[in-house]
Amino acid sequence: MKRTIKAFLVICCLAICLTLCLTACGNKCEHNYDNDCDAICNDCGETREVGAHDWSSATCTAPKTCSVCGATDGNALGHTPADDDGDCTTAIKCKSCDQIAKSGNQSHAYGTITYTWANGYSSCTATRSCAVDGCDHTETETKTATQDGTIFTADFEGEAFDTQTIDASVKIDGVTVNPWENVDIDGGEAEEETKN
Numbered sequence: 001m002k003r004t005i006k007a008f009l010v011i012c013c014l015a016i017c018l019t020l021c022l023t024a025c026g027n028k029c030e031h032n033y034d035n036d037c038d039a040i041c042n043d044c045g046e047t048r049e050v051g052a053h054d055w056s057s058a059t060c061t062a063p064k065t066c067s068v069c070g071a072t073d074g075n076a077l078g079h080t081p082a083d084d085d086g087d088c089t090t091a092i093k094c095k096s097c098d099q100i101a102k103s104g105n106q107s108h109a110y111g112t113i114t115y116t117w118a119n120g121y122s123s124c125t126a127t128r129s130c131a132v133d134g135c136d137h138t139e140t141e142t143k144t145a146t147q148d149g150t151i152f153t154a155d156f157e158g159e160a161f162d163t164q165t166i167d168a169s170v171k172i173d174g175v176t177v178n179p180w181e182n183v184d185i186d187g188g189e190a191e192e193e194t195k196n
């Protein structure tokens, strides 16, 4: 009987010690705080003496941040793009931090090229414009035409522009015009007749 009581006491003792040891934040265990500025232990609720967060203002790329514990609050402000210069290949810098707020495109994205013959076919003008929204870049070349009989040819320097050839023998309302597309024709219905 005496032995049983002794065993019971030993077990009780062990249980109490074990409980003490396992209880979070017992003497040997470390407290669990969210960060260096957190005063209350997450496990045992014990409080400690800490300073308040030392917040630095939010910037374009970082939210409001504590210099002591690194905690953040809210979001980064984001860049404030400076005025667009109307050229999509130019990067736009940030008004506040001078970093690039919007990078420029590698190159312009040109739409359809238009070719416009001058009256009398003395020259032809090729024009292509960037189709990117907000980009007003336009490339233009006017080439003096060479003439071979009724055939006029404009051989552009620009690699993007194709050589244009037109047969001036085709007339509309008595005026020689290009029967093809992409050429400005001032009204009148097509009325083809062959020039002698």
Ligand SMILES: [Zn+2]
Pocket: 024, 025, 030, 031, 032, 041, 042, 043, 044, 045, 046
């Ligand atoms: Zn604790």
Ligand SMILES: [Zn+2]
Pocket: 035, 036, 037, 052, 053, 054, 066, 067, 068, 069, 070, 071
């Ligand atoms: Zn802090």
Ligand SMILES: [Zn+2]
Pocket: 060, 061, 078, 079, 080, 094, 095, 096, 097, 098, 099
């Ligand atoms: Zn910025």
Ligand SMILES: [Zn+2]
Pocket: 087, 088, 089, 107, 108, 109, 130, 131, 132, 135, 136, 137
């Ligand atoms: Zn462009």
